Amino acid sequence: MNELKKNRVFETEVLDLSHEGYGVVKIGGFPLFVENALPGETIEVRVTKIGKSYGYGRLEKIIIPSEFRKNNIDLDYLRTGIADFGHMTYEAQLRFKQKQVVEVLHKIAPKEEFSVLPIIAAPEATKYRNKAQVPVRAINGQLETGFFRKNSHQLIPITDFYIQNPEIDQLIAFIRDELRKLGSANKIAYDEEKRRGWLRNIVIRRAHHTGEMMLVLVVTSPQFPFDKTEFLSVLTENFDTLKSIQLNINTSNGSYIFGKKWEILFGQATIEDTMLGKKFQISAPAFYQVNTAQAEKLYQTAYDFAELKKTDHIVDAYSGIGTIGLCVADQVSQVYGMEVISEAVENAKINANLNNLHNINYVTGTAEHVMAAWLADGISPDVIFVDPPRKGLDEQFIEAATQMNARTLIYISCNPATFARDVVRLKTKGYELKLTQPVDLFPQTHHIEVVGQFIKH
Numbered sequence: 001m002n003e004l005k006k007n008r009v010f011e012t013e014v015l016d017l018s019h020e021g022y023g024v025v026k027i028g029g030f031p032l033f034v035e036n037a038l039p040g041e042t043i044e045v046r047v048t049k050i051g052k053s054y055g056y057g058r059l060e061k062i063i064i065p066s067e068f069r070k071n072n073i074d075l076d077y078l079r080t081g082i083a084d085f086g087h088m089t090y091e092a093q094l095r096f097k098q099k100q101v102v103e104v105l106h107k108i109a110p111k112e113e114f115s116v117l118p119i120i121a122a123p124e125a126t127k128y129r130n131k132a133q134v135p136v137r138a139i140n141g142q143l144e145t146g147f148f149r150k151n152s153h154q155l156i157p158i159t160d161f162y163i164q165n166p167e168i169d170q171l172i173a174f175i176r177d178e179l180r181k182l183g184s185a186n187k188i189a190y191d192e193e194k195r196r197g198w199l200r201n202i203v204i205r206r207a208h209h210t211g212e213m214m215l216v217l218v219v220t221s222p223q224f225p226f227d228k229t230e231f232l233s234v235l236t237e238n239f240d241t242l243k244s245i246q247l248n249i250n251t252s253n254g255s256y257i258f259g260k261k262w263e264i265l266f267g268q269a270t271i272e273d274t275m276l277g278k279k280f281q282i283s284a285p286a287f288y289q290v291n292t293a294q295a296e297k298l299y300q301t302a303y304d305f306a307e308l309k310k311t312d313h314i315v316d317a318y319s320g321i322g323t324i325g326l327c328v329a330d331q332v333s334q335v336y337g338m339e340v341i342s343e344a345v346e347n348a349k350i351n352a353n354l355n356n357l358h359n360i361n362y363v364t365g366t367a368e369h370v371m372a373a374w375l376a377d378g379i380s381p382d383v384i385f386v387d388p389p390r391k392g393l394d395e396q397f398i399e400a401a402t403q404m405n406a407r408t409l410i411y412i413s414c415n416p417a418t419f420a421r422d423v424v425r426l427k428t429k430g431y432e433l434k435l436t437q438p439v440d441l442f443p444q445t446h447h448i449e450v451v452g453q454f455i456k457h
């Protein structure tokens, strides 16, 4: 058999799909990851990289296609990761995500029987995102907006972002076209290598139910390299839904999008949306679920699992702008919440007032520290909601939370691997996973959201 070497081409069958959407093939037992290849397909693959235990290959030709292949997908969506599942039918995406959740739980706790409910599909499989974060760069002297190629900082120009609300795409293209008229691309667009230029990123949020939009220009200096007033009036005249335009000054060379300094150029610091009938003000640095319609189903699942009572005290841990606690504050006795981003906590407090809810206590701090302090203060909730970032729960948080004796803990997770790890940790502390509900919050991408119901035994 042909020996595995870089640039060699092999005909082979695709055996599996990695969780990030790469087809997996084996050449003489050695695994290669191949973009745009689906399980069951026979393909020709060119070896592009050989590492210690795995490598990468480039799809040269599909000899026998999968019945689950969606044709005519723009491959830039796969190359950038905007839609790394975009080459699969939506049904196949859902089936794969369901299988992933079942497998990851089984792997971590092989002896347990878990009841995983069928994944909740999204009503809109495209154009659902309420937020965009796009880099601005000069390519051959022309200012471009788009997305970076996966694992690189090479910009691929994109106009139709496929999974974003089209009004967001229109605003990005409009800004790009205006900027092209206003000066040299090399002066306006940021250049990471030379560390010069002005505009690094355009960040846009669009409230799903109200249509209000927020624009943040992430720049290296508060000085505009062109006439600011003229630019702002053109924007607001053409987009009457724009309620907030802000500058964020980021002079670092790190990968954080936002720097510490903010300046409001037009309107307010927040936009307003509704979720499950409650009003929410959202500031630029605060977390807000990017698929609002589907997030409402996610939260509703969490509440159904919680079986709340009017006398309940609840904790909304990792609370962001308070969405999870505030949507049910009028169905319970008391809500406690904590979150590390102070602007988001300010939003949560204002949001409580906006909705006439006064049985709330939201504080700024890390969940692990605040929970330990609340335990020491004798706070004893009936239900604890947790919605941590991808890294999951901190051990110290689990320690404190499980000593509070809540009857139920509801875990909303955006990472099945850390969720499964925490299932085991919570079990050793007396909380048993009873129900697991995957929810497809991010169609066309490999991301999976899960709600878990844990009951104290």
Ligand SMILES: C[S@@+](CC[C@H](N)C(=O)[O-])C[C@H]1O[C@@H](n2cnc3c(N)ncnc32)[C@H](O)[C@@H]1O
Residues within 6 Å of the ligand: 286, 287, 288, 289, 317, 318, 319, 320, 321, 322, 323, 324, 338, 339, 340, 341, 344, 365, 366, 367, 368, 387, 388, 389, 414
């Ligand atoms: C997945 S988001 C959930 C936000 C909110 N529950 C919602 O549904 O919009 C996770 C939140 O945890 C916050 N966070 C990250 N690490 C934290 C920590 N150690 N303690 C408290 N909050 C944290 C993030 O800022 C973010 O707002």
